[in-house]
Amino acid sequence: AQSVAQPEDQVNVAEGNPLTVKCTYSVSGNPYLFWYVQYPNRGLQFLLKYITGDNLVKGSYGFEADFNKSHPSFHLKKPSALVSDSALYFCAVRDFVAMDTGRRALTFGSGTRLQVQP
Amino acid sequence: SAVISQKPSRDICQRGTSLTIQCQVDSQVTMMFWYRQQPGQSLTLIATANQGSEATYESGFVIDKFPISRPNLTFSTLTVSNMSPEDSSIYLCSVSSAGRGSEAFFGQGTRLTVV
Numbered sequence: 665a666q667s668v669a670q671p672e673d674q675v676n677v678a679e680g681n682p683l684t685v686k687c688t689y690s691v692s693g694n695p696y697l698f699w700y701v702q703y704p705n706r707g708l709q710f711l712l713k714y715i716t717g718d719n720l721v722k723g724s725y726g727f728e729a730d731f732n733k734s735h736p737s738f739h740l741k742k743p744s745a746l747v748s749d750s751a752l753y754f755c756a757v758r759d760f761v762a763m764d765t766g767r768r769a770l771t772f773g774s775g776t777r778l779q780v781q782p
Numbered sequence: 783s784a785v786i787s788q789k790p791s792r793d794i795c796q797r798g799t800s801l802t803i804q805c806q807v808d809s810q811v812t813m814m815f816w817y818r819q820q821p822g823q824s825l826t827l828i829a830t831a832n833q834g835s836e837a838t839y840e841s842g843f844v845i846d847k848f849p850i851s852r853p854n855l856t857f858s859t860l861t862v863s864n865m866s867p868e869d870s871s872i873y874l875c876s877v878s879s880a881g882r883g884s885e886a887f888f889g890q891g892t893r894l895t896v897v
Contacts, residue, residue, distance in 0.1 A: 707888035715883035
């Protein structure tokens, strides 16, 4: 079974400060990990993904994420937050083993609301 | 990336009626999915829409309540049948290619309110 957890319902950060949005995961096999952002009344927008290779993944809008296999996590980071980054962020996982049983859909975390204060 | 058009964007419906949501993709895609999202909350997978065959439903979702069609590789519909206020939610269409590491793309969603 695959699952992903986002332990923080909300993260508050001042503009210009670094931000981190946490994500931990559990899978049977190798994980494929994704981050999405959702602005009000919009669908989800893809930010970045980890498939293989470097543990530090760089994505859209200056976001990056750290893949950690020993302490299964995929935290989203940005060196300097913008007010426009305020949105709902979702971590998602697709499990290699689950895919072999036919499950191709992503499993999403509960979401973390990021609030960047001016 | 794929561009996904989802219609309607929102609707207010009477209980006991049905609503059909359409999802149109600008390119042929292998995988299509339907999710439900309570406002401000996470996404729950309803089903995988299979081309030319019955959809694969997740636990807690049944075909009689959420019939799905996928006549070709670019189009799918989700019907919410015999609606009750508990069906008020955002319904999202999602697509991806068959590659294991492929990201999914999402439509803008359909905000449904049942009164």
